[in-house]
């Protein structure tokens with residue numbers, strides 16, 4: 001599917017309720033992006049999350065993500081949120097460092113024999129880091145769209161499952177990670193029902209996702225998580241805790257980090273100061289939550 005033939009990735013059906021808490025949407029909106037990538041988000045008056053203004057065209061989004069590497073640069077208006085750069089080999093070491101830090105900060109313990117599922121596992125780097133931390137994991141499974149980047153996962157000792165197959169499955173698992181993924185999910189209720197069904201009692205779900213909070217309010221469209229087309233919901237902490245609670249999950253630990261201070265614009269030592277303050281004061285632009293299945 002060629003991008004040029006698409007008029008828009010966001011569908012014609014207007015979003016009526018908050019995609020996170022199902023509460024009523026207000027009148028505050030933010031928009032970003034050009035042409036087919038023009039995207040509007042609406043603030044929820046109940047929980048403070050942002051929802052994409054038109055229900056995404058799932059078919060187009062599926063095509064977009066199944067050929068991610070070919071399309072992503074076109075929609076990344078903000079270079080600091082450019083996944084095209086983030087997922088290159090040159091950034092691998094940075095991502096590994098971030099994953100290790102996040103796993104430590106949120107208190108995720110990887111036990112021997114655990115079956116870990118990385119939903120949206122893409123190139124498997126998160127699973128590589130987890131296997132390095134706990135070499136005796138029972139199984140590590142990447143769930144994603146089948147494409148070139150996923151072919152090598154089995155050779156690295158991971159399993160691979162296509163998204164629809166995993167959502168339809170029923171085998172119980174110990175840990176599911178949604179790392180930089182929640183904000184992209186077009187059908188959240190189906191994912192939530194599947195997590196509810198497939199995560200063992202006492203099992204865990206780890207979420208890393210943008211946090212709708214002060215940054216969005218103060219920066220407006222300059223908040224780098226207003227990423228056209230790709231970010232369908234930007235949850236507040238309150239909203240996402242409420243949503244997971246409704247599906248049987250209790251938060252064990254929460255945290256946040258990042259001051260939306262791009263390294264290309266903010267010189268050191270101020271970048272480190274702003275990021276440090278955001279983390280220490282729990283006012284970060286990205287949130288980490290560890291949930292336990294009741």
Ligand SMILES: [Zn+2]
Pocket residue numbers: 018019020021022023044045046047048049239
């Ligand atoms: Zn809401």
